[in-house]
Amino acid sequence: MIVGINDYASAPCLSGCIADAVAVAQCLERNEDKTVNFRCELLTSEKGGMVTAPVLRQRLHAHLDQNFTGDALLYFSGHGAATSLGAHLLTYEGAQFSPGVPMRELVDLANRSRARNVFIFLDCCYAGAAGSDEEVVGSFENEAKLREGVTILAAARPRQGAHEVAGHGVFTRLVLAALAGGAADIRGRVSTAGIYAYADAVLGALDQRPIYKSHAASLEPIRLCRPTVSDEELRQLPTLFREPMTRYSLAPSYEETFEDVAVPEHVVVFKAFKRLQTAGLLRCEVGQDLYWMAVRSQGVELTPLGQLYWELATAGQI
Structure with a gap:
């Protein structure tokens, strides 16, 4: 479920949230090789539509239906609100004492669902409060309250704002780049942990800092890109x-x-070695040039990462 809200009755309107939602949906619907990935449902305030709390709440409950056992993903781009009532996803009619949908309610729905994995992406102010035990604005804690299989990737810390630049949220621009392959491992798998590492590295010098909270037993990919090897x-x-x-x-x-x-068989191996070297799995005995290793009849060896994949292959885990 992909949500983008530009239009608000009382809060300042935003400009990039619908564009964020559309771009994320287009990216998640298909893997890089065009095979089907997530079935995405868009909910936006486009053309004057009003995404109110009842509308968003109804769609969230339907999306996180307790009978669904596959992988579920929620992306939200819009305003976030932090009041004495806790942190909320701000909806169209949101006001001081009724901001919208509490982030706690969203996490409770994820915790109660039977989905194997629930991935929550929040590009809004105070997004880092999701999954924490917060009662009032001044008492946000860092401990996540998540059941196994739930992961939250938030654009900012509990007391931080999230920003828009050049028609997209700063955080979402990084998520899109990560999904396009920037966060892919050598097998082409993009996980939420990889997306966080990618975003965190780029945002290192900025005030806005992403938050990653997860109780996952494994790093499940949410998109597949072209593998290096x-x-x-x-x-x-x-x-x-x-x-x-x-x-x-x-x-x-x-x-x-x-x-x-x-020798043709040797040439095939040599080309494979080039790809392994590019992926960081293989290194030359001397220097960095495989050509000179062949000319001088010298050798190559696996890097520590290459040795790890050797062990996985030997164990039949690839």
Whole structure:
């Protein structure tokens, strides 16, 4: 469920929330190879529509139906409010003593749902209060109250504002870049932890700081991008290296430019080594150039990360 609210009756109207919601929905609906990913439902204030608390609450309850056992995701872009009543997702008619939908209610719905995983993305002021035990504005705590499988990625800390720049929320622009491949691991999997690490690194020098809260048993991908190294090549690691710290000796026959001595099977391995090196899984015995390793009949070895994937491949976990 993707929510974007630009229009408010009392609060200042925003300009980028609908654009945020549409872009996130388009990105999540398909993986990079165009295969189907999430089935996205948009709820926006476009064309004068009013996203009120009853409307948002009804859609949230329907989205987090307790009978659904797959993966559920909620994205919200709009105003956040912090009052003596706690932190809220501000809705169209929101006022001081009735701001909208409490963030606590949203987290309670996620905790009660039967969904395997619930991913919550909040691009609004005070978003970091979600999943914390807050009663009043001055008593936000950092301890998350989440059941296993629930993850919250918030644009700002409990007492911080979230900002818009160039037609998008600062946080959402980073999320979109991360989903497009910026946060993908070598297998092309984009997880919420990867998105947080990507956003946190970029926002390091800014006042706005993202928050990541999760009680997850594993880092499930929420989008698949083009892998740096294919799973088939990763499964070949134990064949190429008998042990994780084995040295593999090259020779001129591995370099296809030496047509008189090049061996096709060796050339295939050499090209795979180039991809492994780019992914940080393989390093040269001396220097950084695989070409000279082949010319000089020197060797290559797996990096610590490469050794980890060797172990995963050996255990049949890839």
